[in-house]
Amino acid sequence: MDRRLPIVIxxxxxHLLGLWALQAGLLRRAVELVVPVSVLSEVIQPPQPQVTPTPPPPQARPAAAPKAAPSPPPLAQPAPQPVAVATPTPAPLAPTGTTEPQPPAPPVTTVAAAExxxxxxxxxxxxxxxxxxPSSSADYLNNPPPPYPPLSKRLGEQGKVVVRAFIEANGTATRAEIRTSSGYERLDQAALQTVLKWRYVPGKRAGAAEAMWFNVPIHFILE
Known part of the structure; x- marks a missing residue:
């Protein structure tokens, strides 16, 4: 009994403390604090993802019916013409006419366009x-050979000189110049003087004598 007494007390x-708490309103406040939290937990829900509805596929428009071509207006019917009926026999007093042949139509003349x-x-x-x-090798010209300079013979100078000469229509050379030198002045001058002294067959154009330039080769060769 001594041990149970404190427990009973x-x-x-x-129990007394609980009754007092109910009377004092402490338990009601605890209930008010607990209940809204549970209510809020039920009411507040996470937002659900919005699903965008897919638009319906566009419907093909019906093809417009082709317009009927307007019918042409009805042609006007020609008015009936009176028809002449031939009488089987002419009237006894009706005059008989004579028909003359028509003259033939004149022929149609077509004029062709002149080409x-x-x-x-x-x-x-x-x-x-x-x-x-021109030429300088004719036999009748009797052109002497060019003189060989003595000093060139002793020195052994030889070569070919081409002289460009202007041959007149009468066969004489009025101008001359060295075109190709032999390499030796003495040989070149001897060839130039010889060409100016020679006679020539003049050049011709269409059979007529004409003055023109002519290249005359001169060879100096030691024998």
Whole structure:
């Protein structure tokens, strides 16, 4: 009994404390604090993801019916013409007419358009005139050979000189110049003087004598 007494007293005190708490409103506040939290937990829910509805596929528009071509207006019917009916027999008093033959129509003359005459063919180009160069090798000219300079013989100078001479229509050389040198002045001058003294067959163009330039070769060779 001594051990149970404090327990009974403690239980009785707890009951008394609970009754006092109910009267004082402490338990009601605890209930008010606990209940809203549970209610909020039920009411507040996480937002659900919004699902965008897919639009319906576009419907193909029906093809427009082709317009009917307007019908042409009805053609006007020609008015009926009176038809002449031939009488099987002419009336006894009806005059008989005579028909004369019509003159034939004049023939239709067609004038053909004159075709343009073809242009005359251009004249053929004239053949170039034949040119004959002068010559110094004719036998009847009797041109002497060029003199060989004595000093060139002793020194052994030899070579070829080409002299460019202007030959007149009468066969004389009026101008001359060295075109190709032999390499020795004495030989070149001897050739130049010889060409100016020679006689020539003049050059010709279309058979007529004509003055022109002519290259005269002179050879100096030691024998």
């Amino acid at each position: 403690a239980v009785a005190g707890l 343009p005459a073809a242009p005359p063919a251009p004249p053929a180009p004239a053949a170039p005139a034949r040119v004959e160069l």
